[in-house]
Amino acid sequence: MLGLNLTGRKVVFVGGGAVASRRLPRLLDDGALVTVVAPEVGDDVHELIRAGRVEWTARAVREDDLDGAWFVHCATADRRTDALVSAWCENRRIFCVNTSDGAHGSARLTAETRAGDIVVGVVSDAGVDPRRTARLRDAIGAQLADGTLPVRRRRRTATGRVDLVGGGPGPIDLMTVRGRRLLAEADVIVADRLGPADALPELDDEVEIIDVGKRPGHHPVPQHEINELLIAHARRGRRVVRLKGGDPFVYGRGGEELAACQAAGIPTEVVPGITSAIAVPQAAGIPVTHRGVSAGLHLVNGQADVSPTTLAALADDAVTTVVLMGVAALPKLAAATRAAGVPADRPVAIVERGHTPQQRTTRTTLGRMAQDAADAGVRNPAVIVVGEVARAGLLMAEPERAGDVRR
Ligand code: SAH
Numbered sequence: 001m002l003g004l005n006l007t008g009r010k011v012v013f014v015g016g017g018a019v020a021s022r023r024l025p026r027l028l029d030d031g032a033l034v035t036v037v038a039p040e041v042g043d044d045v046h047e048l049i050r051a052g053r054v055e056w057t058a059r060a061v062r063e064d065d066l067d068g069a070w071f072v073h074c075a076t077a078d079r080r081t082d083a084l085v086s087a088w089c090e091n092r093r094i095f096c097v098n099t100s101d102g103a104h105g106s107a108r109l110t111a112e113t114r115a116g117d118i119v120v121g122v123v124s125d126a127g128v129d130p131r132r133t134a135r136l137r138d139a140i141g142a143q144l145a146d147g148t149l150p151v152r153r154r155r156r157t158a159t160g161r162v163d164l165v166g167g168g169p170g171p172i173d174l175m176t177v178r179g180r181r182l183l184a185e186a187d188v189i190v191a192d193r194l195g196p197a198d199a200l201p202e203l204d205d206e207v208e209i210i211d212v213g214k215r216p217g218h219h220p221v222p223q224h225e226i227n228e229l230l231i232a233h234a235r236r237g238r239r240v241v242r243l244k245g246g247d248p249f250v251y252g253r254g255g256e257e258l259a260a261c262q263a264a265g266i267p268t269e270v271v272p273g274i275t276s277a278i279a280v281p282q283a284a285g286i287p288v289t290h291r292g293v294s295a296g297l298h299l300v301n302g303q304a305d306v307s308p309t310t311l312a313a314l315a316d317d318a319v320t321t322v323v324l325m326g327v328a329a330l331p332k333l334a335a336a337t338r339a340a341g342v343p344a345d346r347p348v349a350i351v352e353r354g355h356t357p358q359q360r361t362t363r364t365t366l367g368r369m370a371q372d373a374a375d376a377g378v379r380n381p382a383v384i385v386v387g388e389v390a391r392a393g394l395l396m397a398e399p400e401r402a403g404d405v406r407r
Contacts, residue, residue: 001110001123004095007031009070013054014061014085016041019075023109027073028053035069037061038076063088071107072096099128113141115181118151120144146177147184152204153239160187160234162261163241164248166273167191169280169355179271186241188233190226193245223253227260234266247275251301251324277322280354280383284361285395294320294389302326302384306336314366315342320387327373327380334370342366349390352382362405363392376405 011027013020016038024045027034035055036045049056057065061081066072072089074082074096082100089096090106098105110121111133122137143149163182168174183189188208203209210229212221221229226242233240248254248270261268277299278288288297298313302323313321314337326333327350338344344367352360364372366386388394392406 001121003119003121004071005030006071008033010035010068011071011073012037012066012069014038014065014072014074014081015076016045016056017075017077018042020045023073023075024048024054026109026112032071035065037065061085066092066094069094073109074098074105075100099130111137113137113144115141115144116151116185118144145181147180147182149184150204151181151184152187152207153185156237158237159267160236160238160240161267161269162230162234162257163239163269163271164254164258165241165243165271166247166252166275167243167245168274169246169276169283171355174274174279174355176271176273179273182239182241182269182271183243185239187238188240189243190230190233190240191243223256227257230257230261231264231266234261235264244273245276246279247273250275250277250299276354276381276383277324280351281322281349281385281389283354283359284349284351286349286351286385286389287395288320288322288385288389290389290394293394294318294387296320297322299324300326302329302333306333311336311340311342314346314386315340317346317388320385320389323384323386325380326384327378327382330373330378330384331370333384334366337366344368346386347388347390347392349385349392350378350382351385352378352380354383359401360403360405361401362407363390364405364407368407372405372407 006027007030009032011032011034013024013034013036016036020036021042021044024034035057037057039059041049041056048054066088072085072094074085076082079100082098086096086098086105095107096105097107097109108123110123112119112121120140122133124133144151165179165182186207188210190210190212193213212226230240230242242257244252244254246252254270258268258270281288289295296319298310298319298321300310300321300323302325310321313319344365346366348364348366348369350362350373362372362376362378
């Protein structure tokens with residue numbers, strides 16, 4: 001099979017029905033200059049003509065319609081016409097797709113799938129069986145898309161890139177398909193903690209994994225050095241994935257890394273992830289909003305000072321407050337709410353290591369949370385949920401776990 005570059009070249013499509021409407025977009029995506037020859041065309045094809053994306057010769061086909069064409073596709077639903085066009089093409093040495101006789105013409109279109117910069121086309125050597133090739137194409141497409149095929153480049157390109165990928169709350173099947181494909185394409189993975197991703201089948205042995213892990217209070221690699229690391233690897237022509245827990249733009253410093261890469265002229269992409277702010281409460285059966293219970297969500301970093309806005313959210317029983325990085329801040333948070341007169345009986349749930357086998361939920365209240373967390377030995381990583389949605393038994397969906405604490 002050959003791959004043809006149709007960019008800027010004349011292609012004649014004979015017929016304007018269903019086959020044309022399916023296949024014209026593909027020829028156009030390949031950059032072909034397409035003329036449709038057909039007395040009548042269907043709505044989709046009409047739309048392309050109206051939009052100026054294809055030319056239309058509105059009559060039955062003639063041999064001179066093929067003048068200047070590099071490639072012809074016939075699909076008139078009339079075998080005799082298709083055979084005639086096919087014969088003209090043969091004479092003129094123009095490659096032609098003609099599937100109406102159940103065999104291939106001098107050319108055939110593959111069933112095509114794309115992922116990133118990879119294009120796979122499926123054809124068969126036997127008779128035409130489009131459903132079979134389409135199914136196979138879809139199966140290959142699914143594996144390409146989720147990174148289970150070896151898509152990593154073997155030959156370096158001049159410029160690398162940095163993709164910021166959200167890894168979600170932990171389990172690999174809670175990561176996006178796009179993120180997994182980018183991981184499979186990566187030469188270098190820069191991670192805070194790789195977690196389940198280090199066991200990914202798509203990672204080659206040669207992939208370099210750099211752990212810049214941050215734990216609260218420890219900053220093994222300072223942020224500016226992480227930025228420099230990303231840029232340096234990309235400048236060496238490598239594809240870098242900056243893998244982050246949850247979502248890169250939720251307390252992930254993803255914005256800073258993106259800005260640094262862009263300032264350095266490095267191509268970048270950001271792939272969102274499922275943030276722990278929402279998914280970890282969910283793992284404990286807590287919806288962050290719930291009709292008639294909580295209409296809004298206030299998300300805050302526990303390490304920051306307790307702002308008036310946070311106090312207002314904590315005091316509002318129609319708002320859920322979610323605190324990340326908040327375990328060490330529980331006494332400070334409790335003192336601030338007490339001083340501000342926020343009702344001490346507001347429900348609190350502290351969910352540790354959400355979506356892992358070690359998940360544990362401690363149910364308490366604003367007034368008691370600091371003591372209860374200390375008694376239960378609550379540790380990071382944990383998500384603190386304050387509000388009516390944190391009340392035990394709001395939903396029955398999530399069974400309690402062995403270690404769960406209810407005060
Ligand atoms: N970008 C991440 C958040 C980074 S801040 C996201 O969108 O999820 C790190 C904080 O996230 C932790 O201190 C903790 O509050 C929370 N966190 C992340 N994963 C968690 C998990 N599996 N269980 C509980 N908390 C988690």
